[in-house]
Amino acid sequence: xLGVEAMAFLYSNPSNVTDSGGLELDGASSVVSADVGGVTxxxxxxxxxxxxxxxxxxxxxxxxxxxxxDDTDAAGAHLGGARGLSIGVVDGNTYLFVAGSTExxxxxxxxxVGGGLTNVANVVDSGPLRLAGVxxxxxxxxxxxxxxxxxxxxxxxxxxxxxxxxxxxxxxSNVTDADNAAYELDGVSSLATVTVxxxxxxxxxxxxxxxxxx
Numbered sequence: 089x090l091g092v093e094a095m096a097f098l099y100s101n102p103s104n105v106t107d108s109g110g111l112e113l114d115g116a117s118s119v120v121s122a123d124v125g126g127v128t129x130x131x132x133x134x135x136x137x138x139x140x141x142x143x144x145x146x147x148x149x150x151x152x153x154x155x156x157x158d159d160t161d162a163a164g165a166h167l168g169g170a171r172g173l174s175i176g177v178v179d180g181n182t183y184l185f186v187a188g189s190t191e192x193x194x195x196x197x198x199x200x201v202g203g204g205l206t207n208v209a210n211v212v213d214s215g216p217l218r219l220a221g222v223x224x225x226x227x228x229x230x231x232x233x234x235x236x237x238x239x240x241x242x243x244x245x246x247x248x249x250x251x252x253x254x255x256x257x258x259x260x261s262n263v264t265d266a267d268n269a270a271y272e273l274d275g276v277s278s279l280a281t282v283t284v285x286x287x288x289x290x291x292x293x294x295x296x297x298x299x300x301x302x
Contacts, residue, residue, distance in 0.1 A: 102149030110156045112139030117171035124182050125201035131184055133170040140170060142203055154203035162207040166193025172224035178234045179253035185236050187222040194238050196255045208255035216262045218245030228281035230288045237290055239276040272299025
């Protein structure tokens with residue numbers, strides 16, 4: 089009985105939102121949440137809409153749309169095929185990172201109190217970067233520095249960036265499946281970060297390699 093009651097509680101459904109009007113939810117591919125100024129916000133990436141919708145989430149689970157941002161709303165933004173959302177906090181500023189899979193780029197947005205989005209940085213695949221077909225992003229803070237990692241499925245690799253207080257990205261590392269025969273980064277499609285004790289790890293799923301690398 090306890091198990092049944094627990095399942096009923098977990099699967100209560102207080103809110104549903106369908107793509108319509110100005111929402112950017114067509115092909116919704118990724119969702120994340122963040123607390124900014126005491127308000128919980130939910131971010132959703134619409135891969136087919138090439139954009140992002142931002143909602144506030146009430147204590148009873150109701151979503152209220154506050155902001156919608158399309159690839160055409162800012163020059164230089166890379167939201168084509170938007171997916172792979174992640175959140176990072178640097179110097180008290182909350183940032184949303186978005187992978188633009190069809191543009192081979194990542195866009196950074198500052199989340200403002202009240203639920204606004206300001207595009208503050210963009211980076212696109214070039215030179216040693218491994219952002220072609222970028223599918224996912226992940227963040228972690230190590231030694232007081234915040235880092236964002238992006239998985240380039242078509243490049244079979246990952247690029248790492250240091251995130252500045254103003255959201256600017258500085259490339260600090262790039263790794264590919266070809267760098268080590270043991271790597272499982274062919275078609276890398278998903279990322280996660282975790283800290284165990286004093287050690288921080290980046291975990292990557294290689295969709296074509298059918299494997300995971302840490």
